[in-house]
Amino acid sequence: MDEFTAEAFVNREDPIPVISITPRSSEESNYPIEKGSSSDSVKSGLSANRLKQKIQDVKTKSDWTPGLSLQERLLAKLWQQVIPMDGSSEEPDTVKKPSTVQIDRPAFSLPVMSTNFRRFNARIGIVFLFQARVINVLSWKTPTHTLSFLCVYSFICLNPYLLTILPFAVFLLFIMVPGFLARHPPPPPSASTSSTTAYYSYDGPALAPAQTIKPVSETSKDFFRNMRDLQNSMADFANLHDATVSLLSPATNFSNETFSSTLFLMLTILTAALFPTAHLIPWRMLCLVGGNAAIIGGHPSVAAFMEKLAQQVKEACEEVKDAKGYVYATTFGIPIPTSPSALTTLLKSAAAISLDTYPEEREVEVFELQHKSVSPYTETSEWETFVFTPTPYDPLSPSRIAGDRPRGTRFFEDVKPPPGWEWKGKKWQLDLECREWVIERMITGVEFEVPGSNASAIGEEVGGWVWDLPFHPPDEDAYNAADDLAFGDYCQTNGKSKSAKKEDPKGKGKMVKRDFEESLAGANGTGEWRRRRWVRVVQRISVDDGSSDSS
Incomplete structure (x- = not known):
């Protein structure tokens, strides 16, 4: 194993970590290795292109080709079940996504991840070197460096415009000057010279090749030091994340x-x-x-x-x-x-303040829907409670036009509050002002009782009912017979009906009006459905969770 890699940024001041390396099997040695490595005994693994080609071969070929081993076939089948091919999503082709910029990125692959991790770890040393230098400066390990940093910091605080000069100064002092000194190193000390102090010669041609930053070798101690620092950095980030969440989450959520x-x-x-x-x-x-x-x-x-x-x-x-x-x-x-x-x-x-503890309140409604059988063989029929429904089921509602039956519950006790709400009042209240919600919803083809009127088309029962108008198909005598009209205030001409002649004693053919009760009595007054509105107050359900501090 090499001691270190020349011309690479690593932190060499700490001892090397003790790790164990599992030797490769004979099958893994057949895979292509990464180019540019110093040792061919450790660098191996499937490349992303070869793995993709193997999976596609197994997917397209139905027969067992002799070029693939059993392990490779099983691995390819496993990848097909777990990860979609070419990074595509599992959604069907019929679902069209909005047009976005498509970035060709490789799909998840263990060989690709392993290769990228090795490349990343071989080049991350400069970050750990900078981290070590910052720690050394702030911990006063070298007092002269810390004092110099304090001077620079003080100058920037007093003159903030120096921040624009700082990047150029760092580029010159830490990149350009070391690069020049590497090209013009001092001559080696000789026995004839009494002084051992090295001096740099700025004249003449360059005496050394240019310095190039190279990634560390995977078999050097620097590579494993980077692995150790990367491992500790991940632990530090996780601890910092957990500490931040435990501190800020209870105060802000x-x-x-x-x-x-x-x-x-x-x-x-x-x-x-x-x-x-x-x-x-x-x-x-x-x-x-x-x-x-x-x-x-x-x-x-x-x-x-x-x-x-x-x-x-x-x-x-x-x-x-x-x-x-x-x-x-x-x-x-x-x-x-x-x-x-x-x-x-x-x-x-x-800093405790009093908050409004009253939950949010809303008013909900339900419609009591009743039905009456309309038959030419029966003069009168009684209303029967049909269902309690959230919609009025008016003549022009979509569900009624489509021929659907009204949906709801048969009993008042089965009406439940909306999800996340609870009942505040104990009883339902009947809405007697039916005119408001009928006009608000712009419902047509219905009739309701006017408050203060003694006449009712549904008998003596009064309670905010809104009933349908009777339906009569048009015929030749639709405009001649007063009995076929729903409203009694329509005009009739003389000579067309007996009732009109009765109300027109002079017989001069003037337009007359029939009585409201007489008109409704002759036309049965109502349709098959009637409804009335019930209201009740609900409030939000308060959620008290005591697990907020457990994050």
Whole structure:
């Protein structure tokens, strides 16, 4: 195994991790290997093109070709069942998706993933090197580097326009200058020269080849160091993600509506206040003092001093416990929380607001539908309760025109509230003002009782009923016989009927009006269906989940 790979960015200051490598089998050695590797004994695996070709061969050929082994056939069949070919979705061809930019990307494949991971791991060393350098600077391992960084940071805070110069300065000092020094290295020390200090010659031709960044070899220690750093970085990201979710989720997902509403109100006030005052805040001095304090506070001596000072202050203050067991340190009579839990409790008690606990309310309706048999052999027939339905089933409703029977329940007790709602009132209320909902829905072909009228087409029973008008097919005497009309206020001519002559004593052929009750009595007054509207108040079902803090 090589010790290291020359001209590659890796972190070589940490010890190499101890890992074990499983040797390849004899079958895996037949697969093509990646080009450009230094050792052919470890780099192997199926390429994406070859795997795709094998699957397509097995899919198109029905016979067993001798070129494929049993394991390859089983693997190809497994991929066909699990992963769609060519990255296509499992939706049928009949479903047309909106036109979008199609990007040709390879489908999921274990060999492709393995190859990409090896390539990625061989080139990720520069990221870990930068991470190690940042940690060294902030942890004061080299004080001169940290002080230099503080100087640069202070200059940028005082003069923010220097941020435009920073990328060019980094490009010159960390890329161009090292590249030039690599081309003009110092001469080797000789025995005749007494000074051992290396010096660079800027004159004359280049003495060394140009430096090229190359990926590390897969058999070097640097490759396994990158694997170790990548593994730890994934663990750090997962821990940071979980910590962020556990901290922000309970405060922002309104599991505790009082605390989340208080936080929302405070952020709204702060946002509104920053609009006119943001330009008055000395942001340069805040960044300068805050950044320097944070970096200087990371010095071991300063951190030890601050810890000792905090311990002395804690001993000087009196500690008290509240009813929930949280410890507070009192300074000049002011309670100061000494733990994050106590701080959260203090903020909740100080910024608690009262919320409207009344749930949302709505009014729902149901129609009591009744039916009456209309037969020429029976003079009168009684109304029978048919069904309780959410629609009025008027003469021009689509379900009635299509010939469908009204849908609903036979009994009032079987009417259920909508999903997510519950009954607030105990009883249904009858809507006696039927005129409003009939006009609101623009229902035609029906008649209803006018409030304050003593006449009713359905007898003495009064209760917000809306009945259908009787249907009469047109014939020759449709406009001559008053008995065939639904309304009694239509005009009739004299000489056409006896009733008209009776009401026109002078016989001069004037238009006369029949009485409302007489007209309806002669025409049976109603159709086959009638309905009335019942209303009831529902309210939202409140959901109290106590699992909000378990995330």
